[in-house]
Amino acid sequence: MMKNKMTFFGAIERNIWGDKINANPYFATLSILAVMLAGAVAGGGRLFYEWFRWDMAMNNVAMAALIVWIWGYNVAESIIAAEDWKVALGRSLLLLPVLILAFVFGAVASVVVICLVILWLALMFISYALTSSGGRSGSRSGGSSSDDDPSIELSTGRKVSGTFAGDDFHGSDGKTYKRTGWGSSDWEKE
Amino acid sequence: MDQSLFGDSVPRKAGTRQTVAAVLFALYLIWDILSVTGVLYLMLQDAMLTSPVTRFVMPAIELLLPMAGFALLIPGAANRATKTATVLLSVGYGCTVLCFAGCALSLSAASGEVMYMQIEQMNAYCRWVSLACAVVSFFAFSVILRGNAIEPDTASWIGLLLLEAMIGAVRSLFNVVGTVEPEEHPFVSFPGKVFLVVCIVLLIVAYVRLARCTAFSGAGTDAPQGVYSPLNKYMAGIVVASGVTLAALWAVYRFAAPWLRTL
Numbered sequence: 001m002m003k004n005k006m007t008f009f010g011a012i013e014r015n016i017w018g019d020k021i022n023a024n025p026y027f028a029t030l031s032i033l034a035v036m037l038a039g040a041v042a043g044g045g046r047l048f049y050e051w052f053r054w055d056m057a058m059n060n061v062a063m064a065a066l067i068v069w070i071w072g073y074n075v076a077e078s079i080i081a082a083e084d085w086k087v088a089l090g091r092s093l094l095l096l097p098v099l100i101l102a103f104v105f106g107a108v109a110s111v112v113v114i115c116l117v118i119l120w121l122a123l124m125f126i127s128y129a130l131t132s133s134g135g136r137s138g139s140r141s142g143g144s145s146s147d148d149d150p151s152i153e154l155s156t157g158r159k160v161s162g163t164f165a166g167d168d169f170h171g172s173d174g175k176t177y178k179r180t181g182w183g184s185s186d187w188e189k190e
Numbered sequence: 191m192d193q194s195l196f197g198d199s200v201p202r203k204a205g206t207r208q209t210v211a212a213v214l215f216a217l218y219l220i221w222d223i224l225s226v227t228g229v230l231y232l233m234l235q236d237a238m239l240t241s242p243v244t245r246f247v248m249p250a251i252e253l254l255l256p257m258a259g260f261a262l263l264i265p266g267a268a269n270r271a272t273k274t275a276t277v278l279l280s281v282g283y284g285c286t287v288l289c290f291a292g293c294a295l296s297l298s299a300a301s302g303e304v305m306y307m308q309i310e311q312m313n314a315y316c317r318w319v320s321l322a323c324a325v326v327s328f329f330a331f332s333v334i335l336r337g338n339a340i341e342p343d344t345a346s347w348i349g350l351l352l353l354e355a356m357i358g359a360v361r362s363l364f365n366v367v368g369t370v371e372p373e374e375h376p377f378v379s380f381p382g383k384v385f386l387v388v389c390i391v392l393l394i395v396a397y398v399r400l401a402r403c404t405a406f407s408g409a410g411t412d413a414p415q416g417v418y419s420p421l422n423k424y425m426a427g428i429v430v431a432s433g434v435t436l437a438a439l440w441a442v443y444r445f446a447a448p449w450l451r452t453l
Contacts, residue, residue: 024346027353030388038381058381059373060450064442066376069360070385072435076356079427080349088427 007124009098013091021091023081026124028095031070033117035099038063039106040113067099074099152177152187160187207266208402211259215397218255219390225252226386243298246312250290257283259401266406271337271413275330276406282326289319317362324358331355332424337413338405348403350396356428357389360435368443 009032010025042058075092082088106113151161152169154177162171169177169187177187224230230248260280267273293312300308331351334340340348364370376382400406 022342022346022349024350024392026392027350030392031385034381034385034388037384038379041381058379060453061374061443061447062376062379062382064446064450065374065439066379066382066385068438068442069376069435072360072431072438073353073356073389075434076353076427076431077349079431080352080424081346 013094016094017082017087017091020083020087021078021081023077023091027077028074029124031074031095032098032102033120035067035070036102036106036113037117038066039103039108040110040117041106042103043107044110044114063103067103071096071099154187205402205407207262208406211262211406212398212401214255214259214262215401216394218252218259219394219397221252221255223387223390226383226390243294245309246290246294246297246316249316250287250294253283253287253290257287259397263401263406266408268338268405268407268409269411269413271333271417272405274418275333275337278326278330282323282330286316286319286323289316320358321362324355324362327358328352328355328428329420329425332422333413333417334400334405335424336422337417338403339411340403340405344399344403347396347399350392351400352424352428354389354393354396356432359428359432363432363436364439366436366440368440370443374443374447 007025007029009028010023013021013023013028038058042060042063071092074095075088078088078091078095079085082091150164150169151159152171153159160169160171160173160177162169162173162177164170169179171177175189177189179187221230224233225248257280260276260283264273264276264280267276293316297308297312331348335345335348372378377386
């Protein structure tokens, strides 16, 4: 849930296009944040100079080119990830005004946006780390934690796929396996 | 969706090769981050300022890492198509290493003072070879994606590797948008460098996912018919997106720049 909120554009495109798009959940969101940061730095340049004597002067042409370049990458990802050209075109056309609005918002809100982006990146990293450690602890308890195809490894080295049911594992071979220890191969047939 | 960093579990023997390859890719990209942020330049500035040869030696050494990484993955390729694609990737990086190394040797062997024109000529050679490597890379990644039953989550990460190849292609062709002042280049600015660093961090995860995916686990099914055809959505996507990006950049520098400079 936290990961979905952190990768908000991925959630939006899944709501609109469902399974027809398989884009990386982080790339578009991070693109939007990067453009927002560009706007914030461009808008906050004078403020940072007055407060900290930081020379943050941004070249307007460079910022416009950066937005176009980032949009271009997302066009490429739209085409790669979409099932058909209409979804790719729709995603690309949706992203262009979103990026422009993100830049304008960043320029207007400047300093506030910079703090928010730093906080967002930290939260995104934390949610990714929590999700990864949740997956690895699933493995330590003796099974693969893949949502798509859970499996266990027997003491003989054979792997069995199936579903977890409490402390038991119902294998796809019709047999039930019980945990005999906390090692990764400590499973035996009942 | 399983978002664990190291992807699916793999047999131990293949896993060791795959893990070492993943480490090599990660080192290559960490080096890239040091280069983008300027840290590498600070560390080597004495060498770089005294000799132009260093500018060609450093990329040659850096590109040895992905070359070796892909070479390690070749034995574990799941089918012939994946093996071919991995060989192409390794050879592509190898050719780029040879180009940079050759330029470094040529400059160091030159008698007298090295002229700026000579360095620019060497840069042009390396740029064209890098472009060719980028084209080969996105064809190879498209073969890997189309030739294996990779789970959708991992496939979405591998898609970022095609974007990396596009970065190389667009950068090599950036001169077509016209003469650009150094301060107007999009990736010279602080936000541009932040975006590049963020992209490279994502690419580290993408390369680790690629190295440890089922396509290199040693066992798999034959690739479907027509896997080598360049007429697929991945190649079309990169060509269309590169063209659209370069056209849009040209429009910005040609039409919007005069107005933007007055703001």
